[in-house]
Amino acid sequence: MTKFSFDLQATDGRARTGVIHTPRGDIRTPAFMPVGTAATVKAMLPDSVAATGADILLGNTYHLMLRPGAERVARLGGLHRFMNWDKPILTDSGGFQVMSLADLRKLTEEGVRFKSHIDGSTHMLSPERSMEIQRLLGSDIVMCFDECPALPATEAEVAKSMRLSMRWAQRSRDAFGDRPGHALFGIQQGGVTQELRAESAEALKAIGFEGYAVGGLAVGEGQEAMFGVLDYAPDMLPADKPRYLMGVGKPDDIVGAVERGIDMMDCVLPSRSGRTGQGWTARGQVNLKNARHADDPRPLEEGCGCPGCRNYSRAYLHHVVKAQEIIGSMLLTWHNLHYYQVLMAGLRAAIAEQRLAGFVADFHARRAEGDIEPL
Amino acid sequence: MTKFSFDLQATDGRARTGVIHTPRGDIRTPAFMPVGTAATVKAMLPDSVAATGADILLGNTYHLMLRPGAERVARLGGLHRFMNWDKPILTDSGGFQVMSLADLRKLTEEGVRFKSHIDGSTHMLSPERSMEIQRLLGSDIVMCFDECPALPATEAEVAKSMRLSMRWAQRSRDAFGDRPGHALFGIQQGGVTQELRAESAEALKAIGFEGYAVGGLAVGEGQEAMFGVLDYAPDMLPADKPRYLMGVGKPDDIVGAVERGIDMMDCVLPSRSGRTGQGWTARGQVNLKNARHADDPRPLEEGCGCPGCRNYSRAYLHHVVKAQEIIGSMLLTWHNLHYYQVLMAGLRAAIAEQRLAGFVADFHARRAEGDIEPL
Numbered sequence: 001m002t003k004f005s006f007d008l009q010a011t012d013g014r015a016r017t018g019v020i021h022t023p024r025g026d027i028r029t030p031a032f033m034p035v036g037t038a039a040t041v042k043a044m045l046p047d048s049v050a051a052t053g054a055d056i057l058l059g060n061t062y063h064l065m066l067r068p069g070a071e072r073v074a075r076l077g078g079l080h081r082f083m084n085w086d087k088p089i090l091t092d093s094g095g096f097q098v099m100s101l102a103d104l105r106k107l108t109e110e111g112v113r114f115k116s117h118i119d120g121s122t123h124m125l126s127p128e129r130s131m132e133i134q135r136l137l138g139s140d141i142v143m144c145f146d147e148c149p150a151l152p153a154t155e156a157e158v159a160k161s162m163r164l165s166m167r168w169a170q171r172s173r174d175a176f177g178d179r180p181g182h183a184l185f186g187i188q189q190g191g192v193t194q195e196l197r198a199e200s201a202e203a204l205k206a207i208g209f210e211g212y213a214v215g216g217l218a219v220g221e222g223q224e225a226m227f228g229v230l231d232y233a234p235d236m237l238p239a240d241k242p243r244y245l246m247g248v249g250k251p252d253d254i255v256g257a258v259e260r261g262i263d264m265m266d267c268v269l270p271s272r273s274g275r276t277g278q279g280w281t282a283r284g285q286v287n288l289k290n291a292r293h294a295d296d297p298r299p300l301e302e303g304c305g306c307p308g309c310r311n312y313s314r315a316y317l318h319h320v321v322k323a324q325e326i327i328g329s330m331l332l333t334w335h336n337l338h339y340y341q342v343l344m345a346g347l348r349a350a351i352a353e354q355r356l357a358g359f360v361a362d363f364h365a366r367r368a369e370g371d372i373e374p375l
Numbered sequence: 376m377t378k379f380s381f382d383l384q385a386t387d388g389r390a391r392t393g394v395i396h397t398p399r400g401d402i403r404t405p406a407f408m409p410v411g412t413a414a415t416v417k418a419m420l421p422d423s424v425a426a427t428g429a430d431i432l433l434g435n436t437y438h439l440m441l442r443p444g445a446e447r448v449a450r451l452g453g454l455h456r457f458m459n460w461d462k463p464i465l466t467d468s469g470g471f472q473v474m475s476l477a478d479l480r481k482l483t484e485e486g487v488r489f490k491s492h493i494d495g496s497t498h499m500l501s502p503e504r505s506m507e508i509q510r511l512l513g514s515d516i517v518m519c520f521d522e523c524p525a526l527p528a529t530e531a532e533v534a535k536s537m538r539l540s541m542r543w544a545q546r547s548r549d550a551f552g553d554r555p556g557h558a559l560f561g562i563q564q565g566g567v568t569q570e571l572r573a574e575s576a577e578a579l580k581a582i583g584f585e586g587y588a589v590g591g592l593a594v595g596e597g598q599e600a601m602f603g604v605l606d607y608a609p610d611m612l613p614a615d616k617p618r619y620l621m622g623v624g625k626p627d628d629i630v631g632a633v634e635r636g637i638d639m640m641d642c643v644l645p646s647r648s649g650r651t652g653q654g655w656t657a658r659g660q661v662n663l664k665n666a667r668h669a670d671d672p673r674p675l676e677e678g679c680g681c682p683g684c685r686n687y688s689r690a691y692l693h694h695v696v697k698a699q700e701i702i703g704s705m706l707l708t709w710h711n712l713h714y715y716q717v718l719m720a721g722l723r724a725a726i727a728e729q730r731l732a733g734f735v736a737d738f739h740a741r742r743a744e745g746d747i748e749p750l
Contacts, residue, residue, distance in 0.1 A: 043701040068694040076672055076690050084686040311459040315451050319443040326418040
């Protein structure tokens with residue numbers, strides 16, 4: 001049986017490319033992970049997600065524990081079988097979403113007690129329960145249960161929260177147990193304070209994980225502050241393990257994160273945008289609701305290999321978005337996920353060939369051109 | 376260039392099987408036509424619709440004329456190219472939906488003036504305009520513009536309406552012109568009165584059409600009354616031309632209509648049901664919302680070849696329906712359209728092999744069994 005391992009193949013500046021090996025298949029890095037919150041990447045069949053080039057999906061522990069329930073998923077053969085996705089799955093710990101979505105939260109050293117936003121039922125999430133849920137789901141990459149403090153927060157609040165998360169990281173490691181082929185990732189916290197980031201990194205390295213996430217970013221601090229942290233935080237984590245930036249991001253966030261040594265990312269943006277008529281292209285974001293597309297026979301993105309661009313005009317996409325037809329969500333989600341994976345493949349090739357600076361310059365130049373002119 | 380023609384290949388009792396040849400491909404009859412109202416079969420990509428076995432789609436003139444507009448579709452290369460469906464398309468005339476959906480209708484000998492239910496704009500539909508719109512869309516099978524009286528209606532009202540429709544049928548024929556490879560179908564009216572059905576059939580035959588529809592049914596009269604009309608109405612129409620029953624129906628409606636000599640049908644039921652958590656199987660209708668499916672690892676329908684049944688459990692379908700995930704609509708629509716096409720293929724084979732009575736008996740016996748027992 002393949003063990004979980006990371007093969008770092010090339011670097012270009014701080015950027016890295018490699019392969020994460022898992023029993024369920026390889027993950028080419030830098031990797032973008034589409035989000036399959038409730039056991040589905042919204043508006044996509046799994047075969048289509050794989051066709052975009054995704055090697056791994058993210059599932060949300062908070063949503064899945066509430067509905068359909070982790071024990072139920074386990075009885076049904078695990079999340080992969082349940083949702084018909086046989087490649088790797090990473091699950092978050094539930095920590096972030098219990099703070100952002102649940103009602104009546106009560107945070108203690110033990111964990112978080114909360115009421116479901118779906119039916120009001122009471123639940124407890126702790127490091128031990130989060131590990132149990134992620135094991136029941138059958139996740140390939142399990143995330144430590146952590147706390148992400150709500151912004152704005154004082155440095156003292158951030159420090160206190162980070163130290164709680166580090167105690168929870170040890171409890172997560174202890175509860176995870178010995179699971180060959182499965183990985184547990186620690187999550188660095190510490191906000192935008194370099195000393196706290198360093199303290200967190202040391203605490204995590206002392207415990208030891210198969211990979212490390214940079215947590216507590218992409219929570220509203222803005223790209224400049226995020227890049228400020230990424231200028232130093234990834235380098236505090238072991239170079240021979242994957243580094244995962246949680247919840248990022250827009251294409252230019254992704255490029256900047258990869259430049260700063262990030263190997264994995266996830267975000268709902270491409271799929272969520274696809275359900276609101278937004279298309280992401282090399283020339284930026286395109287709002288298909290705009291009337292200028294109504295008679296445009298050109299594809300959303302010339303040369304794109306997704307079904308939406310190969311088979312349909314902007315006029316059609318405009319029509320189905322305006323008419324709120326499901327196919328609009330299907331085609332635009334597919335396009336966006338495809339565009340993101342094309343971007344990741346471009347980044348990987350550029351790093352492997354030591355030409356990332358040129359790739360990034362070209363990326364920004366094409367975006368600066370803006371969308372194609374109306375006919 | 377292939378002309379439009381109907382090749383009647385076998386009969387079994389009053390039931391018929393054959394092939395309609397068109398320049399865009401053959402249509403095996405009896406045929407079920409999925410409905411693609413607004414240039415999309417809701418929640419399906421066209422390749423998937425074709426994969427279910429559909430040879431032809433139906434498009435709605437009323438919806439398409441209002442949004443995106445027939446002239447726009449024509450500028451964009453026609454409806455087939457617009458919606459990426461290269462097989463035949465039948466369009467209705469708009470007559471039925473202008474009466475059921477539009478606001479402020481005014482019916483005259485000339486046609487119907489109405490306000491759009493989308494934006495309140497004023498439009499006119501007449502035989503001539505309906506023919507023009509269907510030509511602009513590029514429809515392969517064009518329907519005469521007719522009036523379908525609202526129920527309940529007196530026999531005198533039905534007679535008056537039918538005679539207006541027959542005058543409109545002549546105007547439709549005149550306006551259709553000479554379009555090789557395209558067909559114009561007349562629509563028989565006359566409600567549930569045999570003499571009026573006969574008068575309508577004679578009027579249509581005197582004009583001459585490439586096919587004939589039995590209209591004015593499936594509008595709330597009930598299956599018994601509908602079958603009562605189908606006991607005589609199809610035989611009033613030319614045997615060497617396709618006979619189309621508009622807006623039908625449930626699987627048992629379809630079987631009964633085929634037994635009575637119908638060659639073509641259309642209905643939103645399989646696709647609409649798929650968006651409300653309903654699955655159609657050989658053993659009847661299954662409500663996937665029902666909690667009894669929550670832990671059921673079995674497919675919706677054993678042996679079914681659709682992706683929903685091949686790759687997912689009832690538990691998964693229940694979960695995504697309850698969570699209102701788009702994939703629930705996608706998988707159940709696909710299943711339902713697949714089931715309908717399997718039913719049509721079974722009917723065609725049974726007629727060709729002179730064993731329709733046995734097929735129909737088996738169809739009803741399996742439905743009588745009801746859905747599989749809960750585990």
